[in-house]
Every structure is written in C-alpha cells, then in structure tokens.
Amino acid sequence: MGNGAKAQQKRERNQKDGKVAKSQLKVNQQACDIQCQICRSTFLKTTKAPALLEHAENKHGKGISDCFPNVQV
Ligand SMILES: [Zn+2]
Secondary structure: OOHHHHHHHHHHHHHHHHHHHHHHHHHHHHHOOEEOOOOOOEEOOOOOHHHHHHHHHHHHOOOHHHHOOOOOO
C-alpha cells in the first residue's frame, strides 16, 4: 500500500494549484474589468470608448450602452 497516500498527496497538490490559478484569474479579471454584456469579451479598463463602440457596432450592430452599460461615455 502507499499508493493511496500518494494519490491523496497528488490530489491535495492539484487543489492547491487550482487555488493559485483561480486567484490569478481574479487578477486578470480585475485588469480586464470592461466586459461586453453580449459576447462576454473582456477589455482592459484602459480601453478607450471609441474602441468599445467599434466593437459594439461591428460585432453586434448595437450601441455602446447595449454592450457596455457600465462604461461612461
Ligand atoms: Zn461583444
């Protein structure tokens, strides 16, 4: 026996890795905190309104407030 303990260790390590990946994901989401409500594409919060409007019009044929209601134009 011993395989069981090894498998347990491996599982714990995987869980730990999962946590790290999740917190990294959170950081990424904060960096990209503008999200299109229609296609869920994310944009850097430094993205300028004209670029967002271009996305809204070209991708969806809609206005900026339809895709990015949180963005002040
Ligand atoms: Zn979109």
